[in-house]
Amino acid sequence: MRILGVESSCDETAASVVEDGRRLLSNVIASQTELHRETGGVVPEVAARAHLRALVPVVRAALAEASCTWDDLDAIAVTAGPGLPGALVVGLNAARGLAYARGLPLIPVDHIEGHVRANWLLEREPELPALALVVSGGHTELLLVEEDGSFTRLGGTRDDAAGEAFDKVARLLGLGYPGGPPLSALAATATERRLSLPRAWLRGSDDTSFSGLKTAVLQLVQSPNPPPRAEIAWAFEESVVDVLSEKAARAAERESVASVLLAGGVASNRRLRERVLERAPVAVSMPPPIFCTDNGAMIAAAAFAHLDEMVSPQAPLDIHPTVKRRPPARRT
Ligand code: KG4
Numbered sequence: 001m002r003i004l005g006v007e008s009s010c011d012e013t014a015a016s017v018v019e020d021g022r023r024l025l026s027n028v029i030a031s032q033t034e035l036h037r038e039t040g041g042v043v044p045e046v047a048a049r050a051h052l053r054a055l056v057p058v059v060r061a062a063l064a065e066a067s068c069t070w071d072d073l074d075a076i077a078v079t080a081g082p083g084l085p086g087a088l089v090v091g092l093n094a095a096r097g098l099a100y101a102r103g104l105p106l107i108p109v110d111h112i113e114g115h116v117r118a119n120w121l122l123e124r125e126p127e128l129p130a131l132a133l134v135v136s137g138g139h140t141e142l143l144l145v146e147e148d149g150s151f152t153r154l155g156g157t158r159d160d161a162a163g164e165a166f167d168k169v170a171r172l173l174g175l176g177y178p179g180g181p182p183l184s185a186l187a188a189t190a191t192e193r194r195l196s197l198p199r200a201w202l203r204g205s206d207d208t209s210f211s212g213l214k215t216a217v218l219q220l221v222q223s224p225n226p227p228p229r230a231e232i233a234w235a236f237e238e239s240v241v242d243v244l245s246e247k248a249a250r251a252a253e254r255e256s257v258a259s260v261l262l263a264g265g266v267a268s269n270r271r272l273r274e275r276v277l278e279r280a281p282v283a284v285s286m287p288p289p290i291f292c293t294d295n296g297a298m299i300a301a302a303a304f305a306h307l308d309e310m311v312s313p314q315a316p317l318d319i320h321p322t323v324k325r326r327p328p329a330r331r332t
């Protein structure tokens with residue numbers, strides 16, 4: 001079964017053809033980073049307009065790269081949310097229109113589940129149940145992927161997402177957008193490595209918080225004798241990575257999972273990958289960076305797990321998030 005996956009929830013217009021949820025036939029991504037660099041972040045209206053321009057050429061390129069015609073496709077999958085409303089509408093309506101014109105069914109996909117499903121594109125299929133750590137520009141989520149493939153949310157950020165914290169601190173340090181990669185590169189050049197920044201452990205919960213850490217960096221940067229920028233970047237990265245890897249490892253132990261799955265843009269962070277590998281009690285699955293940041297392949301892979309949710313492109317879209325919150329009673 002061949003599914004075309006379309007993604008437009010934030011600042012990447014992406015399309016990909018994936019066979020049986022696992023075999024990548026093409027992966028085309030038009031990134032808007034250059035466009036948003038000027039403003040130091042995503043301006044939703046600017047993003048939506050850029051999606052509008054890029055979508056048709058990106059879908060065409062994805063079909064060409066996969067050597068597919070429309071007749072070779074069995075369904076169109078599209079990110080239904082969460083994301084920027086204006087950006088989502090572009091992908092959703094384009095996918096709907098294409099599905100209608102080509103007589104194909106539509107599969108709406110949850111963006112967060114999509115990130116996690118990027119792990120199904122790897123050679124080794126993840127073992128379930130799994131603990132998934134989704135860390136992106138908009139989300140920090142600890143999820144349990146149950147044996148039947150359903151998703152339960154254990155916890156997540158109470159304020160800034162991990163990627164958002166990287167982006168904001170990078171900005172404080174005078175680095176470009178997106179901030180994760182340059183901040184991480186600067187951190188690697190630190191020589192002293194003695195500075196320690198706060199860690200919000202929020203013990204007894206799977207939640208995270210990075211706003212206090214961001215304020216601590218702001219105060220340091222504005223102090224009369226700030227440490228070298230590389231030292232601040234290093235201490236910031238250590239603090240975030242320490243909390244995320246420790247929280248993921250503890251949740252994995254407590255839930256007795258068979259594997260840990262990394263996902264989302266921040267999952268391409270080298271230190272985070274190292275530390276999760278060191279600390280996790282079970283096998284860790286980590287997509288290569290190109291599948292960590294937003295892409296259409298993860299959407300097509302996720303759709304394959306939701307074939308029962310196929311709808312007619314003419315049907316009113318009644319979209320429910322696939323990630324369910326764990327009821328409080330099950331928490332100990
Ligand atoms: O998943 P993604 O492409 O978009 C969202 O769904 O949000 O994630 C983008 C985020 C940005 O905040 C970016 O700074 C961060 O991922 N990021 C990184 C790294 N590469 C990307 N953060 C830390 N280290 C990296 N190497």
Ligand code: ZN
Pocket residue numbers: 111115136137264265293294
């Ligand atoms: Zn994303």
